[in-house]
Amino acid sequence: MIGHIEHGSNFGGLFRYLLATDKGARIIGGNAAGETINQLTQEFNNCADQRRTTTKPVKHFILSFAPEDGEVQDNLKHTIATQAVQRLGYIDNQYVVIDHQREDPGHDWNHDHDHIHIAVNMITLDGQRVDDWQDKRRFEAIIRGLEQEHHLTLVAPSQERNHKSLTHGQVQKYKQQLRDYQTGKQTQTPDIPISVKLQAAIDAASLDQPTMTIFIGRLQQLGIDVMPIVTETGRKRISYLMDQQFSF
Template identity: 85%
Template sequence: MIGHIEHGSNFGGLFRYLLATDKGARIIGGNAAGDTIEQLTQEFNNCADQRRTTTKPVKHFILSFAPEDGEVEDDLKQEIATQAIQRLGYIDNQYVVIEHQREDPGHDWNHDHDHIHIAVNMISLEGQRVDDWQDKRRFEAIIRELEQEHQLTQVAPSRERKQKALTHGQVQKYKRQLRDVKTGKQTQPPDIPISIKLQAAIDAVTRDKPTMTLFIGRLQHLGIDVKPIITATGRKRISYHIDGAKPFRGSKLHNGSFPKLISQRGVNCDPQRDRKAMEYAVNHQQVTLPPEQLINWSEINLSLYLPKALDTESLGKEKQKKTEKALINHSRINTINQSSEKLEKEKALMSSLPLTPEFSPDVIEKQQEYTLTIAPIAYRWLKANQTVRYEAKDNLIEYSQGRLTIKDGEGNYKMIAQSVGVEQHNFQQWQCINLPQNSPGLTQKDVERFTGSEMKDALRELEQKNNQFIKRRKGRGR
């Protein structure tokens, strides 16, 4: 599940939105006496008036279930809503649980998942204000607990995601442009959001834990104006600027702030050594680097950073390949001019990506073979355990936005696979993605472990239990 919290001062405005006739709204739970916009507004306002010093007594929680959960029963939605707000401390408070249908005229696309809204009065029936300190963080932790307790699809916590999520507006805009490409209304590919370009660039240039000078020079070569600043008091901050858009603070990107570049990404910053490069960056001067240390946009697959639904929605396989190529061309900045070199890099990017250059061809081929053998089993294992992250003694398996990885006990990559769609029998298809340098890769022992009888028996048992649970739940629904 994905949770979102809003707060405000106007119960009338909230209930007019939640109970709008075009949303197919249904009240499925709560403790309020009224059931119309006017009745609920009056009822909640009367209670809030007990504590007029609280100017924003409105709490609005949104819970979206994963598409994999299918159609969730009303009883379960109501139970989860009640448990969530009570664990947040809203025990003696008015609340209403409202379901909206998936078809939503207010949006360009219908929802592909069930979702509910919970309107809560922050002022209790006794006139006390509930402490909502760190509600967002606590709400997310509670959601993870409820997913496990009710055997729902587990979603990766926001702190474990590799990038900041796109806003609803960005997703809607991208979908509109995808639709227009399909229908021929526009020939240009959709505009990649600036946040995705910056995120992908930062990931690419920090892969080998560079110095701050190298970090700055690489980003400048990609057309990104970066400003790293250390104040007189020692405070560190950084911003990124691209394509004439507003500058992005580092904190708005995953591990993009100055402190996290150092602590999480391993960027080596020596104030004395890197002082000149930092001054150049602040004054919009170019840091010169040897060509072999630079990274070009043609080496960065931007489509891997798009949410899975946006990456392939409404486009056939052939159109998708052309679009991915166009996305890179459209967003390329300051890349090398030799057309032959660009063509070769684009061909390499659009095909199954090789592993690190230090591997010999026969080792690369073997790693690709191991990946295509293990990836379907690892993905099936995660689904059977209803999680996106599974940690064992020797391996950590993770899945996020179409990318499946396996790491060893020390956090080194053994496998990176990218989903490339579903074939006719509904099986996920995978391609091998290049590993960072010095990665151990997969071994024959890994293949034997994943394809052995012990794994097969464990998978069969888990999947049988899951199927039995689904049948029982459907039986209760009848």
């Protein structure tokens, strides 16, 4: 699984997005009484109003299952969501688990995997604020444990995948080249950005969480040179050389 966390101040905006009709949204779990956008917004706001000094009580967790996991049953999605939320310390908090269909008009391509959204109120039912310090790091560790407990596909941690997102300009250039190729405006297939090729290779080489020696050996077999770098401050980084281009 791959996890992502967002936080904000507007429960209404979050529920309007999560329960949009064009996303095939379904509430599959949680402890909230409401079922509609207005009901859930009011319910979560009433609880958050107990502690108005917290200006951003909204937590939005996204869990994406690996394509190899196939269609995941609702009861397993609910169980995993509940366990993740509680292990992060949101025990006495409102939360709702929402499933979205794979065909999502809000994205350029349909998902090839199941994914769920979890809306959580940072303010507990008795008006306390949950300490969310290092939630991102802890969330990833919890996900790794849940994968093993529920016999799901093991996904390499983000620090091992070393993902580097494409810039907006790179994405738009690739899309334009793809459209031109599909409509016959250009005869050559579009160039896949080097970062996409490298990311795919790193994902494949780190899928089973190998040792660094094995990880580097696998990349070298794919024609990628790996060079560990230690900065003057002692920070460790890795540089990759693929198709005569460096990536850090």
